[in-house]
Amino acid sequence: MRVLLVGGGAIGLLSAYSLAQAGAEVCLLDKGECGRESSWAGGGIVSPLYPWRYSSAVTALAHWSQDYYPGLGQRLFAETGIDPEVHETGLYWLDLDDEEEALAWAAREGRPLSPVAMDQVHAAVPPLGPGYARAIYMAGVANVRNPRLTRALREALLQMPNVSLRENCEVRGFIRDGGRILGVNTAEGDLLADQVVLAAGAWSGELLASLGLVLPVEPVKGQMILFKCAPDFLPAIVLAKGRYAIPRRDGHILVGSTLEHAGFDKTPTDEALESLKASAFELLPQLADAELVGHWAGLRPGSPEGIPFIGPVPGVDGLWLNCGHYRNGLVLAPASCQLLADLLLGREPVIDPQPYAPKGRLG
Template identity: 55%
Template sequence: MSDFLIVGGGVIGMMTALQLADAGRHVTLLERGECGREASWAGGGIVSPLYPWRYSAPISALSRYSEGAYPELSLRLLEETGIDPEYRQRGLLYLRVDDEPQALAWAREVGKPLERVGAETIYAKEPNVAPGVDSALWMPTLGSIRNPRLCKALRARLLAMPNVTLREHVEVEALDVSDGRLRSVRTSAGREAAERVVVCGGAWAGHLLAGIGVTLPVRPVRGQMILFKAPPGLVERVVLKDGRYVIPRGDGRVVAGSTLEEVGFDQRTTEVAKDSLYDSALSIVPALAECPVEHHWAGLRPGSPDGVPSIGAVPDIEGLWVNAGHYRNGLVLAPASTRLLVDQLLQRAPVVDPAPYRLDGV
């Protein structure tokens, strides 16, 4: 029997497994599909909340830690697996920011390099941005990561670790609880037992916990994205405008996103969204009109109130823990939120104050 059983093989589940395995624990990870193929794969990979000054202190605390963790994690995974997660720290241009004074005040308060720049700087950094932009905000330290490659590298690393058992295409159907303790996990392949179970099921976490009478305010929120097959150098940095963004990859491809849709567990793509994303991308970089759209996909974010995840022990059920509800910032917050949970599981001093993320009753 493993020391820990993790339900859900997204970036949260895989990073949790990695840290527990690094600490010498035996871990079993269950994933109903293939690891890293849901929201973790579908996102854009910006290593920051889109407009960080608009977020609450609990999200900012996790974000600050995670931003510093990604360069080292990316190098580690490249060295250990040969798969490059493509961490790029090229900065971000914010076009047309309505609350610019608040953004600059936030930056001064937290010590972030954020400045207002004019047209000369904008077009020196991104010559293909739409003409006529005379000012923007510029954050030079912002990074991005190619999340499908990150997921692939995490999966490869876990498969190579002798104290990790990774079981894909195994769906968790129910949690068995009696006398205030989690006894086992019922799956499509039979029962699994573990000393402690961690639910990292993303948008599906609330549904699973509802089966044992636990209310976790997590709901699916669909996001659609498109990918342009662009030549290298057309876009070099993340550019954000009116809540939509373009993100360059190392091979020149450009991701454009994203939508926010309350449609339950429907993961279908729509032509309406595709057209909207296409128009938004061209309003940022008109030259993308010359590039074919290579792919269009959708993922389900784990929506939660105010975007603050639930991290920690489940009240009144011994042996059950959760890390879910990151909404738009699962990849952004993953290194910190998983470190916080593992600190609690291993009874170490927590990397940030755990109180804001506790489930009700703990």
């Protein structure tokens, strides 16, 4: 089977990896460099920020992926020499308005979430700022170093004889024969395949519009800042008032993020920088003396309720979607891409595909 994948972010790369491992002949296309858009810009927490606020559809993908990530990281490191750094730290939520709902969700789902006394939190996370009254903690939550994850996936694909990678190759439209998609039209000419998978993140809706279909996926801008501290400065992820701090193993601390509806504009702003710095210094006052090494923005693929579109496009044979993961693309990627591969190859799906089916959800 020849498969064209449009979009080289974490979702496109991992979809290609899953399909190629199953023996498909895969061609992955990206309008720029693979992994340089939303997948590069995110924080990489291997959990939704507030998992209890999502539907069971998001929860199902998240739980499967969380269990899968450690093995994926090890496998990619062994294959490529690039370590995605799946770093298990746990996560503290501070002063939640809906703490009772969170704990009820955890009891229902069997997740290790529990209240922690603030003196214990300060003992476990010494740089945490004062003034917080309550905390809950989930053990086992990891973060992945997302730029390294996409680099590792790209390298793994380059090593596979049944995969071709075409970067800086923008898809302009689809090649149709009646109700069937035969391939895509690019700046470099037409490319044909048995199946085409659209995994272009925030740009997926624009591409599907060329077929007269309305895909409710839109860009939602998010800005982040990055500090450099000692490697043991922050031992866990901390989250308060909608902002989080994520520790990397080498002492880099990511703080994010904004939620902005600004079209496809990715320009970092001074206003967001000051807001993020204020959040960072409130959470971890010592960051005021740390080196600020980065500030950037990315475009999340916003979708209704954050439920991705995974499966065949109704009425258009040969076209599939794996997009619209909104704020959770990295945490949902393993399950989403496994599910896509299962459906496309006619295998037993790893989870119930119905909640993600495009049928009935497109305009």
